[in-house]
Amino acid sequence: MKVDLHNHSYYSDGFFSPAEVVKFAYEADCDLFSLTDHDTTEGIAEAQIEADKLGVELLNGVEISAFWRNMTIHIVGLGVDINNDILQTGLAHNQALRKERAEKIALGLWRSGIKDALEKTKSLSKTEMLTRTHFAQMLISEGYCKDMKSVFRRYLTGKKPGGVHVEWKSIDEVINWIHAAGGKAIIAHPFRYRMTHTKIKNMLNDFKGVLGDGLEVVTATSTDEEVSLGNQFADKYNLLYSCGSDFHGWPNQRVRIGGLRDLPNLDNAVWRYL
Ligand code: AMP
Ligand code: MN
Ligand code: MN
Ligand code: MN
Numbered sequence: 001m002k003v004d005l006h007n008h009s010y011y012s013d014g015f016f017s018p019a020e021v022v023k024f025a026y027e028a029d030c031d032l033f034s035l036t037d038h039d040t041t042e043g044i045a046e047a048q049i050e051a052d053k054l055g056v057e058l059l060n061g062v063e064i065s066a067f068w069r070n071m072t073i074h075i076v077g078l079g080v081d082i083n084n085d086i087l088q089t090g091l092a093h094n095q096a097l098r099k100e101r102a103e104k105i106a107l108g109l110w111r112s113g114i115k116d117a118l119e120k121t122k123s124l125s126k127t128e129m130l131t132r133t134h135f136a137q138m139l140i141s142e143g144y145c146k147d148m149k150s151v152f153r154r155y156l157t158g159k160k161p162g163g164v165h166v167e168w169k170s171i172d173e174v175i176n177w178i179h180a181a182g183g184k185a186i187i188a189h190p191f192r193y194r195m196t197h198t199k200i201k202n203m204l205n206d207f208k209g210v211l212g213d214g215l216e217v218v219t220a221t222s223t224d225e226e227v228s229l230g231n232q233f234a235d236k237y238n239l240l241y242s243c244g245s246d247f248h249g250w251p252n253q254r255v256r257i258g259g260l261r262d263l264p265n266l267d268n269a270v271w272r273y274l
Pocket of ligand 4: 006007008063246
């Protein structure tokens with residue numbers, strides 16, 4: 001069974017439309033697929049139309065920015081009712097934080113001599129949503145950096161010119177939004193937070209303590225060691241397993257939809273509990 005439950009369209013920081021993304025899932029023979037844009041479900045209606053046309057099984061999803069001990073982490077909500085008011089009020093809050101942040105990022109870049117960052121970045125986005133990925137792509141296309149890795153490091157993090165501190169809502173609130181909408185809450189890409197393994201385990205312990213449901217055990221960039229550790233951690237904290245490529249589709253990115261290795265054990269697969 002081919003499953004990919006973490007993917008982006010241009011309703012957040014992906015390159016392609018929701019319909020195009022669903023088409024990739026169809027071409028890759030995905031049996032179950034989810035569109036999980038950052039802090040918005042706006043792309044799902046379009047994705048659903050294409051999914052119905054092609055016979056792809058689409059699960060409603062969203063990737064929500066949250067705070068755990070003053071660190072930003074990403075919680076994927078799967079199987080959510082996108083008409084739920086509690087969820088949509090929460091997402092609207094995050095969208096407002098993003099708008100404010102985009103202005104602050106542009107101001108920081110302006111102070112370091114990069115003019116018109118907001119206008120140039122907006123012209124690169126096909127929707128209202130502005131993410132750091134858009135700023136990164138703008139800075140690359142303007143020749144300030146050659147790749148995503150260096151642009152984040154040199155411009156968009158910490159005390160760098162476009163590094164802006166955002167206080168997202170805490171994990172328990174975000175889990176509540178997802179549960180209110182009938183979905184399952186999954187910690188995304190656990191090994192991408194620059195945390196030690198001990199810290200990751202503390203995070204998972206706290207996450208389970210506030211009724212979080214699962215862990216992304218397999219992503220496109222996971223190493224064998226990470227899959228095996230993710231598997232162990234999920235078992236230790238009694239979390240369901242999820243898998244998703246975190247596809248964004250920009251020309252300089254290599255991840256492909258539906259190219260994930262199998263989960264270590266399907267009994268605990270999150271889709272069996274939705
Ligand atoms: P935001 O949610 O607007 O802060 O943007 C975060 C997004 O930027 C993530 O979801 C990734 O898609 C992307 N991102 C963050 N750090 C990096 C990095 N070092 N290289 C490439 N993409 C990154
Ligand atoms: Mn992203
Ligand atoms: Mn993420
Ligand atoms: Mn993602």
